Amino acid sequence: MRPRRIVIAGYGMAGARLAEEIRRRDSAHVALTVLGAERHAAYNRILLSSVVGGGMTPDMVRLHDTDWARRHDVDLRIGATVAGIDRAARTVTLTDGATVDYDALVLATGSRPWLPPCEGLLVDGVLAPGAVAFRTLDDCERILAASRPGAPVAVLGGGLLGLEAARGLASRGNLVTVVHPVGHLMERQLDPGAGQVLAARLGTLGIEIRLGVKAARYVPGDGLKLDDGSHVPADLVVVSAGVVPETALARDAGLTVDRGVVVDDSLRTSDFRIRAIGDCAQHPGTVSGLVQPAWEQATVLADLLTGTRPAARYRGTPVVTRLKAKDVDLAALGEVHTEVDSPDAEVLCLTDPTRGRYAKLVLRDGRVAGAIVLGLPDAAATITQLYDRGIPAPSDRFALLLGRALPPGATVAHSPADLPAAATVCRCNTVSKSQLVKAWRGGARGVSGLASATRATTGCGSCRDTVSAIARWLASSEETPA
Structure with missing residues (x-):
């Protein structure tokens, strides 16, 4: 029996992650082709501002090295743009005239910049x-x-x-x-x-x-x-x-397109042989332009395409947005626009513009439903953990907003030893403290080793300081972490 032919149109963060996830699950029964329009190997788009700022080089944001495709038996074509899809023949045609057959096609075409109307631009x-x-x-x-x-x-x-x-x-x-x-x-x-x-x-x-x-x-x-x-x-x-989902290919192929390519919880388009993930896809539980939803979609779709978990479904992603700018610490999550006088929510707000600090907390049934935290990193860490785990907020709300409150039984740590084992450290890749500890015990050392083993720090990069602290703690202590 011939291998199943899976073609991924797009070699950005979503397409690259999907290819990795497929190969992690199946290296023998899938013939995998990845088509990338850019001339580069996949890179972390979220870290481009660090490249502009001089804190990182282009090589530092690469997701794959030049030998990745060969090592993982992937037919990777760089600089290959898909010109059209023949759904009846199950082929994609490239701009150079070549065709690629598929049994399953995944659109990971991302988005393009929106250019505002401006004379002379x-x-x-x-x-x-x-x-x-x-x-x-x-x-x-x-x-x-x-x-x-x-x-x-x-x-x-x-x-x-x-x-x-x-x-x-x-x-x-x-x-x-x-x-x-x-x-x-x-x-x-x-x-x-x-x-x-x-x-x-x-x-x-x-x-x-x-x-x-x-x-x-x-x-x-x-x-x-x-x-x-x-x-x-x-x-x-x-x-x-701003950006606009790249949907021309799907639209020309007759797929259902609204703002993006419409998909269901199985990431299927209106053609069951064609899926879509990332910025080009439109799912009711997705916030566009962020990496975490795309990578969670890639995990679900890899399960489905390889038969690893046929019941896997993508239900949406509760996103925490972080501004990755030097000397600015900002996190926003959930219901950020709920008004202070909302009749069905508890909303608290503190503002200190002179010191560049602002905190807003939205609670429903005693749990965090939304927050904006600027200039208060300890509060941001605490509130994010409460949001991730659905833990009731402590009764002293103002102490929480200032980063001084400790939730009963699940305190946010100011040191790695105090951090709960189940606490999510890297949201982009859903990596917990316990997974980092397990990777360390398995031989991963330092931030780079933990990143290779778990992918922590390889998304938006905002968890790097926490991962570094955990690595130092593990290196300096022989006792079993809690």
């Missing part, structure tokens, strides 16, 4: 000289080549990725102005109060914020004219105004 359908989208590793190279220290840079977009790009550029010595059309930053994840405190905090780091205005006209080498008549000087304009 596009020339013949491409970004004008001096304007660069911030989405890929190639974009990082172009940004770094164009941004001289001390030069003015404008960032279009005050969402998560735009602010990470702005902080990275500011840390390199650029004079950065963020232009955002909404009245406060990160409006998807933050309420107005938190957005205002965040803007003030970024201002102390040398980033100017222009809110409630749009870019009306771009003049290369000069900058942006805004719709209020003001001017933002800029030698470089970085566009990070």
Whole structure:
């Protein structure tokens, strides 16, 4: 019997993880082909702001080395763009004319930057000289080549990725102005109060914020004219105004498409032989643009495609969003927009704009339903654990918001020894403290060893300090961890 032919269209974070998960489960009965449009091996897109900021090199964000495909018997084709799908013949055609047969096809085509309407920004359908989208590793190279220290840079977009790009550029010595059309930053994840405190905090780091205005006209080498008549000087304009799911391939193939490619809990499209995951997929329990849902989808789909767990289903992902910007500690989760005077929830809010601190806590039935925590890392750690585990919040709510409360029987640790074994350390990869301990006992040493064994730290990177602390604790103690 011939192996089952599985083709993954897309070699980004979702497609690469799915390929890994399939090979972990089945190396003999699946003929696996991965088609990647970019010229690079898979890399961690979430860490691109660190590349722009100079804290990491392109090689440091690679997910696979050059020999990965050969070692895992994967037919990997770099720079291969899928031009069309023939659902009747079960083939995909590449832009070079080649065809690939499939028994199961997975769309992991991701998303593309949304370009705001602005006179002069596009020339013949491409970004004008001096304007660069911030989405890929190639974009990082172009940004770094164009941004001289001390030069003015404008960032279009005050969402998560735009602010990470702005902080990275500011840390390199650029004079950065963020232009955002909404009245406060990160409006998807933050309420107005938190957005205002965040803007003030970024201002102390040398980033100017222009809110409630749009870019009306771009003049290369000069900058942006805004719709209020003001001017933002800029030698470089970085566009990070949002993304659009890449659905053209699915739409042309006649699949059901709304904002994204519509999928069910089995990640099936309207053609049962074609699945979709990641940014291109639309599932009611998914927040687009984040890695954790894509990787959880990859785990479920690998179970299904290999028959490892036929009853596996993807039910959605409770996401914790973290801003990965130097000197800014921000976490947002769950119901962030619930009003303080909500009749059916307990909502507390503390604000300290002078010190760049803001905390909002939403509780339902005594449990954390949502939170925004800025500038209070201890509180963020405690609240995130309560949210992950569904543990009742301590009665002293204000102490909790300040990071000083200890939940009964499940205290959040300020040292690795106190951290509960079941506590989730790496949310992106669902790695608990006990899994890290087990990996250590199995021979994994240091952060790099634990990362290789468990994948902790390989997502957004926000858990790296905790994993480092656990590694130091394990190295210095011979007694069995609790």
